[in-house]
Amino acid sequence: MRKYPVIILIFISLLIFLLAVSIGASPDLLKKKFRPVTGHVKDEIIVKFKKNTPYSARGDRISRMGIHKSDISRDAVLIKLSEGENIEEAVKEYKNDPSIEYAQPNYIYHAYEIIPNDTNFSSLWGLKNTHQTISEGTYPYNNPGTVGMDMDAVLAWDQITDCSSVIVAVVDSGINYNHVDLDTNMWDGTSCKDASGNALGSCTHGYNYVSNDNNPMDLYGHGTHVAGTIGAVGDNGAGTSGVCWSVKLMAVRVLDELGSGTTSGVISGINFAVQNGAKVINMSFGGSSYDQAFYDAVSNARSYGVVVAAAAGNDGLNNDSIPAYPCNFDLDNIICVAALDQKYQRATFSNYGPTTVDVGAPGANIMSEWAGTPYIISDDFKTGTSLDPAWIRVGNLEWNYNIHSGFDCLTNPVNFDWAGYKYKNSIDAGVYKSFTLSGSEDAVTLTFASKFELEPYFDYFRIFYSTSAEMMPGNLLDYWFGLTPGDYFYLFQYNMPICVGSTTCTVGFELDTDSSYTYRGVAITYFNIDTLTLNNTSYKIVSGTSMATPHVAGLAAMLFAYNPEYTYQDVVNSIKYGGEDISALAGITVTGKAVNAWRSLYYINKPTGVTATKL
């Protein structure tokens, strides 16, 4: 008989050993952690009566220490203890009762947290907020934020990380589909169809409606950032993690190197996405005019069961008063998204709307993938207190360095003062400078600020660029005359595509006047040449409702993947009403909720299309 305890000990040891080995062999198990157990409900116990205990006797035993709160099964009940009762003593007393099979505290359980091993995961406060400081974040408020103010992605991931059954179209500036953290999650694009449903052959992960070809490479970075939030490859030991660890990202390029697009590109992009099977479309862009064609395209997407996540806008305005589209389209497949900061306050820039903006989502200091390395060449026009000799004047010497309103400026006339001094008649004055590029840039754009007053129709301010060391012959970027309103500088931006691949990029300004009338002239400041060189390992921290929206698009993909039978209404309702009540959103959004992945997974939609017949 004495050998049985030894056998039992050996058996238990073997079990422990096997358990340890299995844990060691399974990284997934190691990643599963219980949230800190907070114990049990302080005044509740669960008691199970033996089957033969008469019901009449059960009430008497319950009332000895508390009240019957609810039935758990036929024989088990939840008891709420009377005030002053000690939970341990109550359990002990019930256990000693011969009519009780067992008694125990009402323990508290939490879902598993799944923490991916992506190297930058700790910066993704929107997925898991640990009060981390986003050290390179440029949004200045509430950084660090508050623990737990996030969309509970790590809890949702206990249920699902694989959304690869769902295509999400990123209708944006394209996607760097070669990025190491995105490439395996790109939609393959073989046998794709055009916006009208005609076969196109093979597309490279999407389509480009800016240059009308099948290469939707991102030449800005915005769309790549959006794509990363939706579906950067999760748990691959690199970069970030998307809301979905795996998904099919469709790149639909409708925004150019300056971040602008048109109705024609946008609706082509939407129709392309629908024709090629996207179930979710992310739209992190907006406009201020009601656009019937855009509405019709989103409405058509709705008929295909497509959910659209749309950004509320970054003007800090009430969309109920000042509409922003597509958010303000009255279509029930659109979820309009405001941006929250790290303490779940509305980001100062974020639009809102009690009847037009549905939910909030993390949108400040968001890290994600970027298309490449941005670089800015700035110029202040001066050497010491004189015009930088690298700025070469042609025609005459009327262009000069000048300080206006405290700013370093390039001006014509020389003594520009926006008051009494006027430019000269009958001049054709140019000034230009050549800038050295590496030759490997993939996008080159020009930004400057200017104020000017010129004789309408007869005196011209022109902007040129070229890849030679001379201003002329150059490519005309734009031309102006008339007056810039008020005493302000205005920002001008231009794409300079021929500088891509060149080691020289020359920018020139011309003032061309006739013989009649003179005005106050031209001042130029804030001169920047922005470049982007594609690479596959860039990341960037950015803020905007653009960044909040893909958190919702990713969640929509997760819900479609988790519940393949869900309609677009089910997904929209789960996101809108399965979220978390946030005081900062109460009264300024439709739901007053921040999106929450875990809660949305468990949100029970009211059945639709069910009828009852009275018998």
Add this chain to the structure above:
Amino acid sequence: MDMIPGIFNRWGVLFVLIFVASLWSCSGGNAADRGFFHKLNKNKYVAGEYIISLAANAGEDAIQQCFSEYGLMIVKPLGNNAFLIKLTHDPGFAEIQKKCSASGGKIKSVQPNYIYRMLKGTF
């Protein structure tokens, strides 16, 4: 450098933003500095371009019939029976609308080709 004809009021034709001078030193700067810019007068549509929506029973020839006199340069299908057209001699939206309303129902709607912008914050 020849004179190039233009129109006077082009404020609505280019991406224009205003910034408050007192907030910013104008010597160079970086992307973060652009947080001080304030939007003023954005252009809302592309000059000379329109989006046409055809009735289900209408063919593309309806577009040719309506707009050939305005120097119709581009007719591009956009899907869902919508088309982009580009005119070299744009008579203006009001005239275009009038023309479309006389198409016998072949042209369902016409509108400008609006401009959209990404919503990356200025921070």
